[in-house]
Amino acid sequence: MSKNEFVKEITDIEENFPQWYTDVVLKAELADYTETKGFIAIRPYGYAIWENIQNYMDKKFKEIGITNLYMPVLIPESLLNKEKDHIEGFAPEVAWVTKGGEEELEENLCIRPTSETIMSTMYAKWINSWRDLPLMGNQWCNVLRWEKETRPFLRSREFLWQEGHTVHETEKEAKELTLKMLDVYADLIENVLAIPVLKGRKTEKEKFAGAEETYTVETLMHDGRALQAGTSHYFGQNFSKPFNIKFQNRDGKDEYAYQTSWGSTTRLIGAIIMAHGDNRGLKLPPRVAPIQAVIVPIAMHKEGVIDKAQELNDILKVKYRMKLDLRDSYSPGFKFNDWEMRGVPVRIEIGPKDIENNQAVLVRRDTLEKEFVKLDCIEERLGELLEKIQKNMFDECLKIRNNRTTVAHSLDEILKNLEENQGYVKTMWCGNVECENKIKEVTGAHSRCIPFEQEYLDDKCPVCGEKAEKMVIWGRQY
Amino acid sequence: MSKNEFVKEITDIEENFPQWYTDVVLKAELADYTETKGFIAIRPYGYAIWENIQNYMDKKFKEIGITNLYMPVLIPESLLNKEKDHIEGFAPEVAWVTKGGEEELEENLCIRPTSETIMSTMYAKWINSWRDLPLMGNQWCNVLRWEKETRPFLRSREFLWQEGHTVHETEKEAKELTLKMLDVYADLIENVLAIPVLKGRKTEKEKFAGAEETYTVETLMHDGRALQAGTSHYFGQNFSKPFNIKFQNRDGKDEYAYQTSWGSTTRLIGAIIMAHGDNRGLKLPPRVAPIQAVIVPIAMHKEGVIDKAQELNDILKVKYRMKLDLRDSYSPGFKFNDWEMRGVPVRIEIGPKDIENNQAVLVRRDTLEKEFVKLDCIEERLGELLEKIQKNMFDECLKIRNNRTTVAHSLDEILKNLEENQGYVKTMWCGNVECENKIKEVTGAHSRCIPFEQEYLDDKCPVCGEKAEKMVIWGRQY
Numbered sequence: 001m002s003k004n005e006f007v008k009e010i011t012d013i014e015e016n017f018p019q020w021y022t023d024v025v026l027k028a029e030l031a032d033y034t035e036t037k038g039f040i041a042i043r044p045y046g047y048a049i050w051e052n053i054q055n056y057m058d059k060k061f062k063e064i065g066i067t068n069l070y071m072p073v074l075i076p077e078s079l080l081n082k083e084k085d086h087i088e089g090f091a092p093e094v095a096w097v098t099k100g101g102e103e104e105l106e107e108n109l110c111i112r113p114t115s116e117t118i119m120s121t122m123y124a125k126w127i128n129s130w131r132d133l134p135l136m137g138n139q140w141c142n143v144l145r146w147e148k149e150t151r152p153f154l155r156s157r158e159f160l161w162q163e164g165h166t167v168h169e170t171e172k173e174a175k176e177l178t179l180k181m182l183d184v185y186a187d188l189i190e191n192v193l194a195i196p197v198l199k200g201r202k203t204e205k206e207k208f209a210g211a212e213e214t215y216t217v218e219t220l221m222h223d224g225r226a227l228q229a230g231t232s233h234y235f236g237q238n239f240s241k242p243f244n245i246k247f248q249n250r251d252g253k254d255e256y257a258y259q260t261s262w263g264s265t266t267r268l269i270g271a272i273i274m275a276h277g278d279n280r281g282l283k284l285p286p287r288v289a290p291i292q293a294v295i296v297p298i299a300m301h302k303e304g305v306i307d308k309a310q311e312l313n314d315i316l317k318v319k320y321r322m323k324l325d326l327r328d329s330y331s332p333g334f335k336f337n338d339w340e341m342r343g344v345p346v347r348i349e350i351g352p353k354d355i356e357n358n359q360a361v362l363v364r365r366d367t368l369e370k371e372f373v374k375l376d377c378i379e380e381r382l383g384e385l386l387e388k389i390q391k392n393m394f395d396e397c398l399k400i401r402n403n404r405t406t407v408a409h410s411l412d413e414i415l416k417n418l419e420e421n422q423g424y425v426k427t428m429w430c431g432n433v434e435c436e437n438k439i440k441e442v443t444g445a446h447s448r449c450i451p452f453e454q455e456y457l458d459d460k461c462p463v464c465g466e467k468a469e470k471m472v473i474w475g476r477q478y
Numbered sequence: 479m480s481k482n483e484f485v486k487e488i489t490d491i492e493e494n495f496p497q498w499y500t501d502v503v504l505k506a507e508l509a510d511y512t513e514t515k516g517f518i519a520i521r522p523y524g525y526a527i528w529e530n531i532q533n534y535m536d537k538k539f540k541e542i543g544i545t546n547l548y549m550p551v552l553i554p555e556s557l558l559n560k561e562k563d564h565i566e567g568f569a570p571e572v573a574w575v576t577k578g579g580e581e582e583l584e585e586n587l588c589i590r591p592t593s594e595t596i597m598s599t600m601y602a603k604w605i606n607s608w609r610d611l612p613l614m615g616n617q618w619c620n621v622l623r624w625e626k627e628t629r630p631f632l633r634s635r636e637f638l639w640q641e642g643h644t645v646h647e648t649e650k651e652a653k654e655l656t657l658k659m660l661d662v663y664a665d666l667i668e669n670v671l672a673i674p675v676l677k678g679r680k681t682e683k684e685k686f687a688g689a690e691e692t693y694t695v696e697t698l699m700h701d702g703r704a705l706q707a708g709t710s711h712y713f714g715q716n717f718s719k720p721f722n723i724k725f726q727n728r729d730g731k732d733e734y735a736y737q738t739s740w741g742s743t744t745r746l747i748g749a750i751i752m753a754h755g756d757n758r759g760l761k762l763p764p765r766v767a768p769i770q771a772v773i774v775p776i777a778m779h780k781e782g783v784i785d786k787a788q789e790l791n792d793i794l795k796v797k798y799r800m801k802l803d804l805r806d807s808y809s810p811g812f813k814f815n816d817w818e819m820r821g822v823p824v825r826i827e828i829g830p831k832d833i834e835n836n837q838a839v840l841v842r843r844d845t846l847e848k849e850f851v852k853l854d855c856i857e858e859r860l861g862e863l864l865e866k867i868q869k870n871m872f873d874e875c876l877k878i879r880n881n882r883t884t885v886a887h888s889l890d891e892i893l894k895n896l897e898e899n900q901g902y903v904k905t906m907w908c909g910n911v912e913c914e915n916k917i918k919e920v921t922g923a924h925s926r927c928i929p930f931e932q933e934y935l936d937d938k939c940p941v942c943g944e945k946a947e948k949m950v951i952w953g954r955q956y
Contacts, residue, residue: 032600035557036550036587041600044545044615051546067522068529072514073551073589073620073636074573079513092579095552097589099574100635101624109514111551111575111589122510122519131807137522142551142620146579157578158551329609 010341013279017223022152024273028282028342031152038150038157042266045342046153048290049269050160054140056192056287057162057264060184066136066164071118073141074109079117082242086116089209093145095157111144116210116235116261119165120243127257129248130169134177138164153270154227154478161265167245167257171236174258175213178234181262182215185230193268194285194393195219195275196401197229198424198473200449205433208261212236218448218473220401221274224422226448226475229271232262270478275397282343283365285393286386291323293382294339298332298351308355312348315379320386340365345389346382366392410462414474415443424448424475428468430461438463445474488819491757495701500630502751506760506820509630516628516635520744523820524631526768527747528638532618534670534765535640535742538662544614544642549596551619552587557595560720564594567687571623573635589622594688594713594739597643598721605735607726608647612655616642631748632705632956639743645723645735649714652736653691656712659740660693663708671746672763672871673697673753674879675707676902676951678927683911686739690714696926696951698879699752702900704926704953707749710740748956753875760821761843763871764864769801771860772817776810776829786833790826793857798864818843823867824860844870888940892952893921902926902953906946908939916941923952 010027011019025031030046042050058068074097081087094110112118123135140162147155164181168174186197197217207214211233219229239245240256249255276283286292293316297309306326313324323344325335332349339347349361360378363370366389373381404423408414417425425445429435436447439462450470461468488505489497503509508524520528536546552575559565572588590596601613618640625633642659646652664675675695685692689711697707717723718734727733754761764770771794775787784804791802801822803813810827817825827839838856841848844867851859882901886892895903903923907913914925917940928948939946 032603034550034596035554035599036552036596039550039552041550041596042548043604044547047547048545050548067526069522069525070520070528070638072512072517072519073622074514074517076513094579095575095587096577097573098576099586101571101573101626108577109573118512118514118519121513125510126521131805144551148579160548327609 010279010281013222013277018151020277021274024277024281024341025152030269030273030282033152038147040152040156042160045290046269049272049284049288050266052288052290053188053192053268054162057184057188058140060187061138061162061164064136064180064184065134066138066166068139069137070139070141071112071115071122073112075112075115075118077108077110079121080110082117083210083239085238086210090114093147095144095146112141113143113145114261114263115139115163116165116239117243120239120245120259123165123167124243124245127167127245127247130250133169133247133257134166134173136164136166136177138162151270151478153267153273155267159265159267161263163263164261166260167240168259169247169249169257171258174236174260175234178213178215178232178260178262181260182217182230182232185217185232185262185264188264189217189219189229189268189271190394192285192287193272193275194287194390194397195229195271196394196398198448198451200451200473202231202449203433203436203447203472205436206447208233210235210238212238216449218475219271219275220404220423220475221271221478222277222400223274224404224476226424226477227267227271227274228448228477229268230262230264233260235259235261274478276393277343280337281341283393284343284345286345286390289343289345290321291342291344292321292386293346293348294323294325294344295348295350296325296332296335296339298349298354300326300328302352304355305350305352309350312350312360312375312378316382319379320382346385348378348382364389366396407457408462409458409460411439411442414439414445414462418443418445418476422476424473426455426457426471426473427462428457428460429470429472430464430466431469432461432464432466435461435463439474443474443476445476448473448475448477488757488759491700491755496629498755499752502755502759502819503630508747508751508760511630516625518630518634520638523768524747527750527762527766528744530766530768531666531670531746532640535662535666536618538665539616539640539642542614542658542662543612544616544644546617547615548617548619549590549593549600551590553590553593553596555586555588557599558588560595561688561717563716564688568592571625573622573624590619591621591623592739592741593617593641594643594717595721598717598723598737601643601645602721602723605645605723605725608728611647611725611735612644612651614642614644614655616640629748629956631745631751637743637745639741641741642739644738645718646737647725647727647735649736652714652738653712656691656693656710656738656740659738660695660708660710663695663710663740663742666742667695667697667707667746667749668872670763670765671750671753672765672868672875673707673749674872674876676926676929678929678951680709680927681911681914681925681950683914684925686711688713688716690716694927696953697749697753698882698901698953699749699956700755700878701752702882702953704902704924704955705745705749705752706926706955707746708740708742711738713737713739752956754871755821758815759819761871762821762823764823764868767821767823768799769820769822770799770864771824771826772801772803772822773826773828774803774810774813774817776827776832778804778806780830782833783828783830787828790828790838790853790856794860797857798860824863826856826860842867844874885935886940887936887938889917889920892917892923892940896921896923896954900954902951904933904935904949904951905940906935906938907948907950908942908944909947910939910942910944913939913941917952921952921954923954926951926953926955
């Protein structure tokens with residue numbers, strides 16, 4: 001029996017979530033380990049998810065007037081050093097090129113962990129007057145961060161991402177753009193990936209190295225751990241001053257420009273897996289699924305079955321991303337499990353009896369509900385079903401998040417809530433970093449953000465008891 | 479006067495072609511030099527050309543059944559060493575990472591110069607049976623080669639490319655795929671980039687490090703130098719043996735698989751510039767131009783002009799990639815020069831008199847011909863014009879190539895032809911690498927390829943006088 005003759009067991013999701021995750025990544029052929037330690041290969045099925053994310057986001061970027069460009073992957077050490085907070089944040093986790101061809105380099109070059117420094121250097125060359133602003137660039141590329149612990153998609157030494165970098169005439173315009181990009185991420189994650197987001201501002205402790213303000217879209221996974229799914233930063237003049245990005249303003253005077261940057265990565269694939277998956281494996285939202293429906297013919301050897309399945313596929317593939325599974329070495333039962341494990345939103349079964357009755361069976365991946373549909377109606381019905389699945393997956397995810405969101409009024413209560421329920425814990429907060437550190441130390445939770453939607457819970461910081469300024473949401477994270 | 483108030487001079491194309499090239503790259507804002515020596519930044523206008531190339535090719539790849547994936551950018555030294563010819567070819571020009579975070583690495587990692595080694599390692603894991611074949615992957619990514627002399631797009635230490643890697647059951651199928659991919663390149667270059675290609679096989683001396691056979695599409699630039707625009711390699715079992723890519727064949731026996739790889743790069747942007755440009759600057763074929771037509775309103779301050787220009791733009795942008803130039807700090811004359819320099823295929827002028835006559839002026843970038851077109855007819859006429867320009871640019875390029883192609887029967891004649899005319903020189907060839915080396919040494923020309931379309935010129939090798947086997951085309955190269 002070939003090793004592919006049955007779908008291998010996936011670890012129980014409630015028993016060992018990290019192992020379940022790894023099983024799904026490997027068995028659904030999303031990614032694989034490589035001989036470069038800490039680096040993964042993204043396999044075609046995983047990469048196709050990324051392409052769907054890219055296509056959706058890239059279109060939104062262009063509607064906003066952002067253009068793509070490409071900067072060098074290697075950054076001279078001296079450039080990285082120009083912004084103090086930035087280098088402190090990134091120096092411990094960059095990879096260094098010290099040799100090119102057969103020569104030792106005079107200056108070490110780091111592989112970009114992010115591109116603020118090189119972008120700012122170029123922008124300074126390209127900007128002279130307010131007429132050159134806003135300058136809004138984005139690049140789709142690879143970046144490296146020398147993580148000690150790695151996990152496919154979530155924390156890998158190399159990942160793919162987009163990084164946008166914009167320059168503006170005024171603080172107001174730059175801040176507006178920062179929030180607009182956060183909304184692009186929120187829209188993608190909620191409406192395409194079917195995961196509800198929590199939007200807010202990062203605390204000083206958690207903000208990006210070199211930023212004035214960092215905004216985030218946070219998501220909650222099946223096991224109640226949080227995942228930061230995208231961030232957008234307002235830099236003020238923190239980079240424009242050391243990098244000398246000046247422009248002649250409308251009054252004819254030189255002024256330092258206002259900048260933003262924002263990024264989202266292949267970790268979104270990890271979010272999809274962990275927010276939606278179940279014991280059968282992956283569960284993909286229809287709008288991002290590489291295959292939206294798979295046709296599995298039953299009793300393929302019977303006359304007319306393959307023809308009919310092919311005919312149906314030809315009709316449906318005009319509108320939907322389809323797969324016709326004609327593998328002759330597997331049983332229908334194997335194929336059902338296989339495509340469920342790979343998260344395909346709808347399975348279409350068609351056999352001799354169905355053909356007789358001029359129908360097929362449609363099975364939803366999310367609810368496993370079956371329905372018989374007349375062949376003439378499938379094209380329309382499939383579209384409705386995919387929309388229903390998309391909505392249901394979001395609703396299910398929201399329900400889990402709501403069930404996992406609690407309120408606490410003391411340090412003990414934060415810990416108790418997390419131990420019992422993981423998830424998000426809402427508290428008031430005095431704004432003091434010592435209290436934030438204390439919560440981290442005692443509970444292992446980071447502040448996720450200061451949510452835009454504030455609530456009044458009580459008056460006091462749960463740690464120091466001083467007057468609280470803001471509500472913060474805490475959570476253990478990936 | 480701001481530095482942008484007039485289009486700066488571009489060096490005369492006939493006087494100093496290399497300087498003309500650099501001027502165009504910088505002034506049309508296609509790319510810029512960076513602080514990382516030998517690395518360029520691709521600016522939005524240049525990157526948009528690359529995106530158009532990507533979109534066209536990626537669609538073709540997918541039609542053939544090739545899927546995208548992504549492999550690590552860093553390759554362990556021991557992996558690179560596995561195929562002997564391959565490492566010999568690439569070792570002198572790779573960049574080495576020796577330090578990650580704060581630790582010295584145990585094994586040096588090279589930044590991929592190409593990914594045969596890492597792809598083959600992964601493919602070996604993923605392939606078991608003939609049912610897993612063909613396996614056809616491609617990645618769009620950056621690669622590094624530590625060149626000593628660099629030139630934007632043509633020879634840069636980092637470039638963007640696609641690299642396809644396929645694995646097949648049989649030699650026949652692999653060879654067919656090798657040639658099919660060459661045809662994809664030929665189609666792109668001729669039908670989108672409007673540059674005629676010469677198709678053929680590389681000599682042993684010029685083939686890819688590790689390949690059994692290398693096929694090429696060669697192009698000829700304005701100055702008569704050749705540019706290799708894409709290559710496709712048949713590997714046989716050269717990589718499957720050291721990397722152990724075995725599969726169980728239809729007879730149940732283990733067999734080493736047959737592989738191909740093929741690549742094309744951002745150097746294609748260099749080809750577009752050098753094949754089509756003139757003393758006004760860049761000249762872009764409509765199918766690849768980021769902006770297909772620009773509307774320049776005349777006497778913008780006059781009532782109704784901007785409104786009419788905007789109205790026209792709104793109609794045309796549904797079908798064409800449009801730009802409406804409303805900059806108020808430049809004269810129409812400046813804008814004409816500016817957009818000509820940037821190679822926009824059609825300029826549309828519209829002013830008060832035109833509006834009175836319900837017309838606009840269309841000006842072709844390739845021939846500079848003007849025509850008056852009624853506003854109602856512009857949408858249709860523009861489409862026709864763009865097609866005409868596309869065709870004319872190809873024809874012009876073909877004419878140049880034909881004028882620059884000569885025949886030679888002796889070493890002296892090859893040199894004389896190149897000195898007088900550059901271009902392609904056709905000769906017969908005995909097949910001996912010594913004669914090839916001699917030609918290179920005396921004339922500076924490399925063999926471009928052994929063209930698929932063979933001609934009979936005479937009986938003898940122009941160097942040794944021995945019996946000639948094949949016709950070869952020679953040329954000095956970029």
